[in-house]
Amino acid sequence: MTLFCHELRQGRLSLAVWTLCIGFFVLVCVLMYPEFEGQMEEMGAMFASMGGFTAAFGMDRLNIGTLTGFYAIECGSIIGLGGAFYAALTGISALAKEESGHTAEFLLTHPLSRGFAAGTKLAAVLVQVTVMDLACFGFGVLSVLLVDHPVPWGDLGLLHAAYLLLHLELAALCFGFSAFRHSSGLGIGLGLAVSLYFANLIANAAPAADWLNYITPFAYTDGADLLTEGGLDPALVLPGMAYGIAALVLGFLHYRRKDMR
Amino acid sequence: MQAIQTENLTKFYGRARGIEGLDLEVEAGEFFGFIGPNGAGKSTTIRTLLGLIAPTGGSARVLGLDIRTRRQEILRQVGYLPAEAFFYPGQRVRDVLRLSAGLRRKDCTATARELCRRLQLDTSARVDALSFGNRKKVGIVCALQHDPALLILDEPTGGLDPLMQREFFSILRERNAAGATVFLSSHILSEVQRHCTRAGVIRDGRLIACGKVEDLADTGARRVLVRGNPDLTGLPGVRGLETLEDGVRFLYSGPMQPLLQTLASAPVRDVQITEPDLEEVFLHYYAEGGEPA
Known part of the structure; x- marks a missing residue:
């Protein structure tokens, strides 16, 4: 518990900053919705005629004129990508920061097994990512209440559940990478998040690249799919979870025998 | 019982030699000096004994426990002071000491308070703002506050002023008199000569001499x-x-x-x-x- 609480304390500023930033932009975005509400038919027609770009953002199947459609497209990008950056940074630094900050010598000369230390750090990462996502959900609900719309609990809950899974998968992938690194891997974490985001855009825009949907976790957070299907697609979620678990297993196996610098 | 025993202990970093065929024995209760220049293999030996790095070959036992299989039990009884102590950013000294004690699941408050008093360490200071010497003091308290049976100290006096060095060695002598083994890795031969009963000399990853300090110095020359x-x-x-x-x-x-x-x-x-x-x-x-x- 000591190490778990220590990890949460070390990460609290980053958690607060990222959560407030994402939450702020979600609020701003939804608060602008009433201004656009009257023009949504024209906007919807315009967005629907942008070819591959339209498909890439799922606007060919979503009605941006509705609050949930607007939320899924506009806020979805903010929460999905912003949260992915936070999850990646938190995951990639969890283990590597001990060596880059030269604190591994302090931590690992206490009577803890490597497995316990890594497991506790993983738990702290997952808790922080979950707290960030729950707070973003709270900001989402608050923003809808502020524009005097009934809260679409089911749709909002589904979208945020998908974002949470996305962020947990990214955090797990980056945590696994973190075990192999001796120095800070922030660039790798951010690069991975951005690459997977663009992989999803490409997969949506080009049918020939459909296979990318089975690689990028952004695929199962696609608002158009979620709102039209009414649920997560297990064919996309399960491989994602498998990648995350595989990264964690490999990371743990390596970390247990790793030479610390 | 031997506090430290290595047999043919070897560590290579890829092709680079860390230590090779190291045979070292330190009796329980000894004040042992470990002497060698930079790159000789002192830190590699210590890091291997503490399980921070895995040996390439050979074996080692600390307090009678195998370093490969009983790492946690060893670390429970060992206090380690690294040559340069690093701590987590944003913490105060008392947070570091509490964290270290918490990781050992031990209430070390009274001992920590006494050590801080003797070393004149302000527990409310932020570790980021501490000088090298004061960070060293924090490391010393972390290494000693749980009353370990074996103290492994890597260049412990770097950054400490002469008065603090004297107090530090006074604490070490008290601990040694109470039964703790002290393994002191140092460049400063005068402090090894003054405080240690036996010493080992390491060169190019191998132990080239080991014995009583006076015997090492008494070479006939x-x-x-x-x-x-x-x-x-x-x-x-x-x-x-x-x-x-x-x-x-x-x-x-x-x-x-x-x-x-x-x-x-x-x-x-x-x-x-x-x-x-x-x-x-x-x-x-x-x-x-x-x-x-």
Whole structure:
């Protein structure tokens, strides 16, 4: 518990900053919705005629004129990508920061097994990512209440559940990478998040690249799919979870025998 | 019981040698000095014993426990002070001490308070703002506050002022008298000579000498200081000859008679023949191709 609480304390500023930033932009975005509400038919027609770009953002199947459609497209990008950056940074630094900050010598000369230390750090990462996502959900609900719309609990809950899974998968992938690194891997974490985001855009825009949907976790957070299907697609979620678990297993196996610098 | 026992302990970093075939024995209750220059393998030895790195070959036991299989039990009984202590950013000294005690699941409040008092360490200070010496003090308290059976100290006095060094060694002597084993890795030979009962000398990853400190220093060689101008040409056993303003100084190993005859036949105003200190012996060990003096 000591190490778990220590990890949460070390990460609290980053958690607060990222959560407030994402939450702020979600609020701003939804608060602008009433201004656009009257023009949504024209906007919807315009967005629907942008070819591959339209498909890439799922606007060919979503009605941006509705609050949930607007939320899924506009806020979805903010929460999905912003949260992915936070999850990646938190995951990639969890283990590597001990060596880059030269604190591994302090931590690992206490009577803890490597497995316990890594497991506790993983738990702290997952808790922080979950707290960030729950707070973003709270900001989402608050923003809808502020524009005097009934809260679409089911749709909002589904979208945020998908974002949470996305962020947990990214955090797990980056945590696994973190075990192999001796120095800070922030660039790798951010690069991975951005690459997977663009992989999803490409997969949506080009049918020939459909296979990318089975690689990028952004695929199962696609608002158009979620709102039209009414649920997560297990064919996309399960491989994602498998990648995350595989990264964690490999990371743990390596970390247990790793030479610390 | 032996506090530390290594047999043919070897660590290679890829092709680079860390330590090779290291055989070392430290008895429980000893105050042991571990001497060697940078890159000799001191830190590699310590990091291997603590399980921070895995040995490539050989075996080692700490407090009778195998380092490969009983790491946690070993660490529970060991206090380690690294050469340079690093802590987590944003913490105060008391947070670091509490974290260290918490990770050991032990209430160390009373001992920590006493150590901080003796080392004049302000527990409300932020570790980011501490000087090297004060960070070292935090490391010392972390290493000692749980009353470990074995203390592994890597260059412990770096950054400490002379008064603090004296207090630190006073604490170590108390702990040693109470039964704790002290394993002191150091460049500073005077502190090894002053405080340690036995010492080991490591060079190029191998232990090249190990024994009582006085035996290590007593190699049969003598430090000779001559005020005058003797002709030492042809006298075997003279090494490290230095010319002074009014004489010469050298290390001499060999029978006394030829030395005295040489000095007697020269205009000499004064002669001092003394035992070399450990520093001189150490330098000799590390001189290229040097054999024990």
